[in-house]
Amino acid sequence: MQTQEQIFSRDDNNYLPVFNRYKIVLERGEGAYLYDINGKRYIDFLAGIAVNVLGHNYAPLVEAISKQAAKVIHVSNLYYTEPQAAAAEKLVKLSGLDRAFFANSGAEANEGAIKIARKYAHQFDADKSQIITAWDSFHGRTLATLTATGQPKYHKGFEPLPQGFDYVHYNDIAELEKKISDKTCAVMLETIQGEGGVYPPKNNYLQKVRELCDKHGALLIFDEIQAGIGRSGKFFAYEKYGVKPDIVTLAKGLAGGVPIGAFICTEKVAKAFNPGDHGTTFGGNPLACAAANVVLDTVPNEKFLAHVEEVGKYFKDKLIELQQKHSEQISEVRGEGLILGAQLSNPKKSGVEIVNECMKRGAIINCTVGTVLRFIPPLIITNEQVDEVIKILDEVLSE
Numbered sequence: 298m299q300t301q302e303q304i305f306s307r308d309d310n311n312y313l314p315v316f317n318r319y320k321i322v323l324e325r326g327e328g329a330y331l332y333d334i335n336g337k338r339y340i341d342f343l344a345g346i347a348v349n350v351l352g353h354n355y356a357p358l359v360e361a362i363s364k365q366a367a368k369v370i371h372v373s374n375l376y377y378t379e380p381q382a383a384a385a386e387k388l389v390k391l392s393g394l395d396r397a398f399f400a401n402s403g404a405e406a407n408e409g410a411i412k413i414a415r416k417y418a419h420q421f422d423a424d425k426s427q428i429i430t431a432w433d434s435f436h437g438r439t440l441a442t443l444t445a446t447g448q449p450k451y452h453k454g455f456e457p458l459p460q461g462f463d464y465v466h467y468n469d470i471a472e473l474e475k476k477i478s479d480k481t482c483a484v485m486l487e488t489i490q491g492e493g494g495v496y497p498p499k500n501n502y503l504q505k506v507r508e509l510c511d512k513h514g515a516l517l518i519f520d521e522i523q524a525g526i527g528r529s530g531k532f533f534a535y536e537k538y539g540v541k542p543d544i545v546t547l548a549k550g551l552a553g554g555v556p557i558g559a560f561i562c563t564e565k566v567a568k569a570f571n572p573g574d575h576g577t578t579f580g581g582n583p584l585a586c587a588a589a590n591v592v593l594d595t596v597p598n599e600k601f602l603a604h605v606e607e608v609g610k611y612f613k614d615k616l617i618e619l620q621q622k623h624s625e626q627i628s629e630v631r632g633e634g635l636i637l638g639a640q641l642s643n644p645k646k647s648g649v650e651i652v653n654e655c656m657k658r659g660a661i662i663n664c665t666v667g668t669v670l671r672f673i674p675p676l677i678i679t680n681e682q683v684d685e686v687i688k689i690l691d692e693v694l695s696e
């Protein structure tokens with residue numbers, strides 16, 4: 298077996314250097330724990346960035362993937378398969394929308410949502426193209442979705458960018474009211490902003506956005522790639538806020554770790570696409586959909602979602618206690634369910650240093666935008682596991 302140093306060097310010499318990787322080699326997982334090649338155990342409060350909703354090595358998921366792989370891994374979308382039909386049916390039922398499309402990632406799900414929104418709006422007016430998104434949003438890395446992402450650092454160097462994107466500050470309804478017009482094709486928002494620092498909507502913001510969209514004939518797209526799949530305590534985070542979009546996008550946790558993406562839309566919107574307007578080779582293949590069916594049969598259950606609410610509340614309360622103890626380093630705790638953030642202010646160590654120190658002590662957490670500790674663990678974590686991470690954080694902040 299190769300040593301960790303040999304693997305670092307093989308990867309560093311060959312892989313495109315776009316990730317600042319942490320210096321561990323992960324080998325296997327079990328529940329909320331990961332193990333590196335030296336056998337060291339880590340409690341995983343990142344879940345592959347909000348992906349492993351059922352934890353690692355979840356037996357029904359492993360079994361469904363293995364069984365499907367033994368039958369058939371992939372066939373073209375030119376043919377029907379039962380796993381895809383079942384997964385689409387479940388998403389339609391759960392969302393209250395009418396049609397689902399499967400892609401392979403979050404960016405691709407959003408790309409499809411942007412395309413169908415444009416095609417829909419152009420039926421009424423060839424200039425109805427404007428897509429309004431939020432500053433500090435994150436929607437992906439393809440050219441259209443990085444343009445939708447309201448963070449200029451991701452745009453730099455990739456110009457010319459696709460046209461027709463405008464940005465507003467999340468939670469500022471007056472700014473949206475000024476910017477939206479009859480030329481707006483869609484407003485696209487994360488139901489809870491994740492990558493930008495964990496910002497839930499405030500003061501009925503999403504309801505007011507819905508009203509403005511309706512007034513101007515613009516579609517409302519919710520990106521639930523990070524906040525969806527039960528993470529907020531509801532299967533779709535928009536259920537929490539009582540606002541229904543015209544299109545919702547999913548990915549990350551949808552197949553528990555197997556690559557997948559999806560957008561779901563109303564029949565009215567779906568009619569804008571004709572055969573040939575959109576497609577993908579791999580999207581929704583039987584392997585990915587067999588995995589998605591396990592997630593879709595598990596996460597939406599009342600008991601499962603109640604667990605997310607309960608453990609999420611316990612975790613948030615513990616983070617608030619930690620904030621009170623280290624008030625000179627943490628200024629705010631935000632989030633819903635199991636998408637939580639702790640805002641750092643003048644910490645003794647930088648966010649990255651805190652993450653590194655936690656890792657040395659056996660806890661994987663994340664820092665986003667440099668100053669927000671972000672917690673997006675598997676949804677199956679227990680209060681005891683929350684205590685484990687809080688203890689490590691307390692030690693690191695006390696040093």
Ligand SMILES: Cc1ncc(COP(=O)(O)O)c(C=O)c1O
Nearest residue numbers: 402403404435436437522523548
């Ligand atoms: C809200 C949101 N949308 C889209 C994406 C892009 O997803 P992917 O990396 O699967 O393309 C992400 C990824 O972090 C995300 O958090």
